[in-house]
Amino acid sequence: MSCITIRNIFIFILTFNFCAALNAQNKSVAQTPPMGWNSYNCFGSAVHENEVRANAGYMAKNLKQYGWQYIVVDFLWSYDNPPGSNIGNPFQKNLEDGSFVPWLAMDKWGRLTPHVNKFPSAFGGKGFKPLAAYVHSLGLKFGIHVMRGIPRQAVWAKSPVLGAKGITADMIADTSSKCPWMNHMYGLDMAKPGAQEYLNSILNLYAQWGVDFIKVDDLSRPYSAAEIEGYKKAIDQCGRPIVFSTSPGATPVNKADHIKQHANMWRMADDFWDEWKAVLQMFDYAKEWEGTGGPGHWPDCDMIQIGKLSKRGPVGKERYSRFTRDEEYTHMTFWSIYRSPLMLGGNLPENREQELKLFTNSEVLAVNQHGTNPRQLYKTQNAMAWYSHVPGSKDLYVALFNLGDAQQNVSVDFSALGLKGKIAVRDLWAKQDLGVFDQQYQQKINTHGAALLRVSEKAR
Template sequence: MSLLHRTSVFGAVVLTLCSASFCAQAQSGSNQLAQRPPMGWNSWNHFRNKVDDAVIRAQAEAMVSSGMRDAGYVYINIDDTWEASRDANGNIQTNSKFPDMKALADFVHSKGLKLGIYSSPGSQTCAKFEGSLGHEEQDAKTYAAWGIDYLKYDLCGLKEQMKAAASPEEAHKIMIDAYKKMDVALRNTGRPIVYSLCQYGQDAVWRWGTEVGGNLWRTTGDISDKYAKMAEIGFSQAGLARYAGPGHWNDPDMLEVGNGGMTTDEYRTHMSLWAILAAPLLAGNDLSSMTPETLALLTNKDVIAIDQDAAGKQGDRVSTEGPIEVWSRHLADGSQAVGIFNRHHTALTTTVDLRTLGFTGPVKARDLWKGELKNLNSSFQTTVPAHGVVFLKVSQ
């Protein structure tokens, strides 16, 4: 038996078939990695092309000394600009910023952390460094030999080939084949390497990401450290919950917490919404110089527990009233995480009716940012800060 997938590609409709057994395997996260949304750090948002060996070592040390590792953050991910050219045998080389990637991986591992790396299915990366096109097996073996634990695979370098395709269907096939090829190469190494698809949600990737081996896939364009962009990305995830689960997650991009472009309330919105979305939590600030306030935002154990909930059910929007949005996520213990978000630029008071979420009569609620326990009626009023959130864990 085959299952039919309907995917929109550049305005056309592409139908793809996969066997029932393969689809079932894909839906369960067939490499058995990322059973909960990955947590860690990525170099791009803060360091961009200034990342080097010393930066990575400093971030690893800070992740441990700050308590972030103990809070669940384990991946230290190197983004673009680490690559040099290839040697005479076609093996990828690191540039002068990373003199010994194996030694760096050993150092990161010695801290109880894992190391991630970046490449592209095209001939070049976004920053015009060496991509993996035609060298997928070689690169995967190199990553495994270095001790890499996570690969972010960015579509950038393949876009020209896709644009030159004779039809949208052919362009889609080029992309699918490229991501499948690296998945096979990674599996063939025998090393567990989390596979992160970075292709900006193109062609409704959430419908087929598991079929090409993805453990997570970007659902949007790039985030920036501005409330408007973060909100646009986060709130646009409504309706995608059914495509996520253990081993295969929707990824609305990395965290900007601590980079300075948003208020504390806006960063609380960022963390709360990502937790409801069961999103990967990949910090993007300088861990070696963050403030106590930033650390508290990133390591709030109650918020992290929502993101990492064992049921692995992504939450969704349940109601809107102008700039007020209520989102909910069902949790393994039978409770719900409820986020009341205010997208307006001034504080607003709103009435929340928990009966729409299935609650009847009085409820117990924990305010996850204030740490307060409350007894609430199923309908209650609350004031939400400008661009802020009231984030509750509610049980009957």
């Protein structure tokens, strides 16, 4: 056998092993629902680097030991918000030459970069690499929000596409594909040569920065299957394990098999905010998606609306959550029993003791991270129950909800759970054993409140 043949075989084995390792690496992300913080609910499009660092510092000190790990910069980080602005305004075409005003921070390859007025450490073409390195130094992971497609200003500028010789941005854009609420981007025509190379180029850039999580907006309505597949391919080739989240909803339920295959989490609904009616609506969305979650793919109830919200928009005035204390417990209880990703939306340094208590109960968070096969047990006009299985045992997690407008008893029949005999009940929020019960358990629950339990058959 010649040296050339042996060398080729050796190269093939190395390449095969690398690809296999990379594939396994990418499949390893989001094996449990991701837990972290996102800047949108408290800062809209106007978050600045010092504020991201402050939230990361708070998480590292107070929350990391409970499993919280992602720090995510939400939308318009390439846009220079004017002083005092709450949200990035749509940019307009320059009447003289057709260029766009204001000009987003962008490199020569048509890839958006962080605006240095918001993120000073990005100066000199460093991008998010310094900020990601800081977040990583705290033992946390770093994420960003991106809009689907390619910047309109890149199309206007005919920016060359990295990795696609002779292809420019205007040759791969689908100018008829536009986000209805943000005029910065065009969709990509994934059938065009160079479209996949463009997505590869931006994911390679994000990998160089040290990004661990991308939230890609405007993929779900209409459902953009080709672009979803394009982002997944780009992630798979970039050499870094990156969680892929699609946003917002409502993701079509009939696309469940497709989205499970290509994304790690997907929004079931439009933006969720701190109103009780939104909680009731989320219960219905969750029922529609029941049974679709599992390691590597999670239906997403949206961010946790608890803490200091809307400091610079985007909805309402600056405030602590409008939820009552009982509604906050219902919020956290349902997101936990359902195994939704948990992304905190409030400004963490302004948390009070009541917020910290909600975010650091290890027994409650275990329901979210480890409970399996969550299912709705029953729902009436005034009450609801969900349950999931405790891995490695016959125990069950049970969540009881008072949906009515007055305090009432909410119950669970043990036979409906397949349990027999004497049943031990533990209150996970209180971390207290409540006793042993026959046939059923009931608890008086405040208006719009909830209970989260662990129930166990006693040895007979």
